[in-house]
Amino acid sequence: MKASFAYAFRRTIPIMVGFFPLGIAYGILMSAAGYNFLWSGLTSFVVLAGSLQFLMLTFFAGGVNIATVAVMALLLNSRHIFYGISYIDKFKNYGPWKYFMIYSLSDESYSLLCSYKPLEGTDDKTVNIMSSGFVCFYWTVFSMLGGLVGELITFSTKGIDFALTALFMVILLDQMKDAENKLPVLVSGVSGVVCLLLLGPGNFLLPSLMATAAVLLLLRPVLDKTVCDNREDV
Amino acid sequence: MTVDAGRSLLIIAVCAACTQLERALPFLMFGRRAVPRVVSYLGRILPMAVMTVLVIYCLRGTSFASAGSCVPQLAAAAVTAGLHLWKRSTLLSIVGGTACYMLLVQLVFV
Numbered sequence: 469m470k471a472s473f474a475y476a477f478r479r480t481i482p483i484m485v486g487f488f489p490l491g492i493a494y495g496i497l498m499s500a501a502g503y504n505f506l507w508s509g510l511t512s513f514v515v516l517a518g519s520l521q522f523l524m525l526t527f528f529a530g531g532v533n534i535a536t537v538a539v540m541a542l543l544l545n546s547r548h549i550f551y552g553i554s555y556i557d558k559f560k561n562y563g564p565w566k567y568f569m570i571y572s573l574s575d576e577s578y579s580l581l582c583s584y585k586p587l588e589g590t591d592d593k594t595v596n597i598m599s600s601g602f603v604c605f606y607w608t609v610f611s612m613l614g615g616l617v618g619e620l621i622t623f624s625t626k627g628i629d630f631a632l633t634a635l636f637m638v639i640l641l642d643q644m645k646d647a648e649n650k651l652p653v654l655v656s657g658v659s660g661v662v663c664l665l666l667l668g669p670g671n672f673l674l675p676s677l678m679a680t681a682a683v684l685l686l687l688r689p690v691l692d693k694t695v696c697d698n699r700e701d702v
Numbered sequence: 703m704t705v706d707a708g709r710s711l712l713i714i715a716v717c718a719a720c721t722q723l724e725r726a727l728p729f730l731m732f733g734r735r736a737v738p739r740v741v742s743y744l745g746r747i748l749p750m751a752v753m754t755v756l757v758i759y760c761l762r763g764t765s766f767a768s769a770g771s772c773v774p775q776l777a778a779a780a781v782t783a784g785l786h787l788w789k790r791s792t793l794l795s796i797v798g799g800t801a802c803y804m805l806l807v808q809l810v811f812v
Contacts, residue, residue, distance in 0.1 A: 482796045502703035503710070514718040527713045530704040537713055541720035548721065550752055552728035554745040559729070566729075573725045575756065582749045583792075627774070630803035633760035634782040634796040640753040641786050647750060656751035660758035669762035673755070680751045681744065692743050 472590040476598035479583075480606070483576045486631035487606045490518060495614015501528055505615030512611035516574050516604060520544050546674050550681070551578040565597050572600040574607075576632075583639045649691060656680040770811035778803035 491512070498508040515521055520541055527537050551573050559566045569577075577600040586592055644650055656676070663676035684691065703710065732741060761779065765771040782799030789795070 481793065485796075485800070507710070511714050514714060515721055517717075517721050520717055520721060524713060524717055527717075528703070528705060528710060534712065534716055537716050538720055541717045542724065545721045545724050547752065548724040549727050550744075550748055552725060553741060554749055556728055556732050556741070556745065570726050570729055571722060579753070579756075582753065624808055627804035627807040628800060630775075630778055631796055631800045633757065633775075633779070634799035635792075636753055636757045636760055637779060637782050637799070638786050638792050638795050640750070640757055641783065642790075642792075643750045643753060652747050652751040653754050656754040657758070660755045664758060664762060672762070673759055676755050676758075677752065680755060681748070684744065684747055684751060685740070688740070688743055691747060 469591075469594065471587075472594040473598055475587050475590045476595045476602060479580060479595070479599055480602040482631055482635045483580070483603055484606050485628070486635065487576075487603075487610050489628045490632075491607055491610025492614035494518070494521060495611045495616070497522070497525055498611075499615045501525055503528065503615075505612040508615045509608050509612040512608045513604070516572060516607060517545050517548075518575075518607070543674060547575075547677055548573060550677060555581065562593060562597070565593070568597065569600060572604050574603060576635075577603045579636060579639050583642055651687065651691060652680075652684060655683050655687070659683065774803050774806035774811055777806060 494512070495505060495508045498511070499505070503511075511521055511524065515524070523540060523544060526532070527540075552570065555569070555573075559569050562569055580599045580603070581596060584592070584596060587595070640653070644653060647653075659679040660672070660676045663672040663679060666672070667675060705713070728741075732738070761775050763771070764775045778799045781802045782795050785791075785798045786795035
């Protein structure tokens, strides 16, 4: 239990580093909009989705009807639909913690699950549950902290949010090292860049994920063998 | 607060419900019967593909209009990837890449 806790904590350090400025920034913006640290904490705890929470600040300014709020929330977070697909089978063994794992399936928790490597003396399930727990905890606590003391910070944290980019890159490089076939990276890379150039930075995420999924489905006769059969026994 | 507390709570509740619905959707659809083979194929193959798109998403603000809006990202990304291919230490790669980016945006491309 102690070893699992330590391993889970160690795995979430990059996320803690990345969340610190983001959570603080969120708390400051919320308090500037008239929402104190309790509001920031509540929102972070129940929504647990950074980009949507920043967007919600514009909803709080008024003039947006609830139906629009719902559509924007669904579109912005639609990538989350893809996250669960990989874990339908795995979460079946989690008992009641399955619901916690689904609730906490944010970008960051997902990236931790993707990059999970077993460690001697630790329990896979416990490490994964604790890792997701740390992610929720950091996000909620840092958001609240932002509402309380964010404005007192004097050193410049400008650019520290690159930690999340670096984290995603490192995970991708590890996934590519273990993969037999790297074609999915090429497919999603091309679709991502093409959608970004065509649709712009604000709108490309969902279309590029859809295009990637569509092409990968078309390539299934080629890829299903090389990717799936090799991983069946792992 | 431009909108009142009740309206704010409603916005939070709707956003939370929509997000949680999307996170739960695959489990609601396939939870009780065997997972179709095509879904498990996607489940195995998508993590790598989604991570690629997320890296592009993180770097989406890169613009070649000026050196300041592309050099820090690309240099820090190269440092991150280089360190990782060399040492395969997650923490070293992330700290190295982030430090490089912070130095560039704070001292060089102010």
